[in-house]
Amino acid sequence: MNDMRQFERDVKMTNTKITARSVNVHYGDTHAIKDVDVDIADKTVTAFIGPSGCGKSTFLRCLNRMNDTIDICRVTGLINLDGKDINHKSVDPVQLRAQVGMVFQKPNPFPKSIYDNIAYGPRIHGLARSKADLDVIVEKSLRRGAIWEEVKDRLDQPGTGLSGGQQQRLCIARAVATEPEVLLMDEPCSALDPIATAQVEELIDELRQEYSVVIVTHSMQQAARVSQKTAFFHLGHLVEFNDTDQIFTNPQDSRTESYITGKIG
């Protein structure tokens, strides 16, 4: 298993999806992200770890410009997606977010039917030409979200009626329905029990076949389980960014070592 990952990683390393250079984020007077450089590879799971308030979620939200919706938030620096600057004024954040999907910490299905939850993205982006097309997209997305078997008989029931774990998988299915190239996950398992967490983790591993996945997590075990690359954030700095095995077995920075051994954070 480990060998296979190693092999895949070596192949895909050259294919960089997102390049961030000297990214700084200010919330009013607070300097939340300080000069972060990072390269996120395609078809790889990259984990962001670090203590609370270290800026990992803030940085994640820079990648699909969700920080634009916060008035006091100011982002500087360069973030390229496939070599194009996402903060350039010619880039529409709406289009960017169709390319870079996001799953949030708390499951947040729309108070609509399961079908409409999935169909919403494809509908607003005009991805389906007919009802039949849409049906295909909904089924495919729910299958990718590993929830099809559980909900196929009740697609017209509200998504809010599902259990927490099902809701989160529904949200993941909803995010993949718009065919994004990158999937950002902000602590997707923090509200889930261990069984639901295991299901979501399995799902993340499958999603890696097609997407570049970036996951923020508080659980170092989870980072070790699902990711190939890990970035350790501390107080707004990117302290260390390396292969996951390297970070957990042979950290280069003393702060990383203290964090993964439980001395800080």
Next chain:
Amino acid sequence: MTDFTTGAGVPRNTTSTELVAASLKRRRRKQSRLQWIGLGAISVAFLMLFILVSSLISTGWQAFTQTHVTLEVYVDPEEIPVDRLPRGGFDDALAASLGKMVPGVDMSDRKTARAVESILSNGAQFSLRDMVVADPDLIGQTITMKVPVSDPYDQLNKGLIERETPEENRRVKNNEIAWFDALVAQGAISKPFNLALFKNADSRFPEQAGLKGALVGSFWALLTCFLIAFPLGIGSAIYLEEFAPKNKLSDFIEVNINNLAAVPSVVFGLLALAVFIGWFGLPRSAPFVGGLTLALMTMPTIIIATRAALKAVPPSIREAALGLGASRQQVVFQHVLPLAMPGVLTGTIIGLAQALGETAPLLLIGMNAFITSAASSPFDSATALPTQIFIWADSPERGFVSRTSAAILVLLGFLVIMNAIAIYLRQKFERKW
């Protein structure tokens, strides 16, 4: 050693338990005192409400019935010739028929005849006229019709004029009571539901006066108010809450809107008088102008309610939609607004209920005029329910006392219905996240 330890330990424990127990007693006393004060406050409030409603009902219920007398009217071709319609001696026809039923009166004596005739409502002749004009074949026939009696006899029949009162202090004299009793003995007097209260517009005669003009006027005014205040209020609330940049100017606007909601309504009336009637030259007493004025007052309420409802939509829903690539406009109209709708509708209906009961601004724009026909468009002169109550409360005839209470009951009825709709909508569309 063991004794010593327990000896030292137990008293300390007991003391702290006792302290807690003592303080618990105090806390419980405080709580029960608070509960009693609360109960007392609620009881007083209920008592007040009970007194208000029961006094309204006790004076108002009589107005929901009206004393009628059944007459056999001979439509005399001599008095009412076909070629002179709609003119004719309709009142004489009624008087003649009544004269036959009242024993011992000499109808040839003008004074007596007029006294007998005054048993009938002044409006009775017009009902007869309308019947004959509608069907001229009735001329020469004897028709049976029920006509309302005039206010003093209505009061007498309802026991509001007491027979024990000395004659000189009584509006109905002894001989008149005898006439009326004779009619009662013949079974000609009845007291059916007072349809005129809802079918007629205002009148100088209480027995003819109704609320139709006021109901129609209030309807047009509220419709105008809704059509203007609802879209404008929701539109400004959405812009302020979702799109406006947060800066000094938007803060200033927000403060002003909140203040506008607290401006006394009479000020809006003066503004409407100056602007709508004085400057724009819109007609006076028109429900359209009333609606515009009420819209000015209702809009801040709707804006505040809508903004609160929009704010209450969880941010996670906005993030979910934004994260999928929905534009801001799509987020607002496809997710936030539908979820906020119950709050918006509740706020709107409560605003409209306020507008329905508003009197002062309508007085200033002349909606307290004496108008005897219902408005057929929002630009005709009309009264509204609260101003009609105001007019009736001001009228000297005794019949208007109970009619004022009845009109208040009708107004309260509409307010209860509107609030019930608001509650129903809130419960129906309320969602849990």
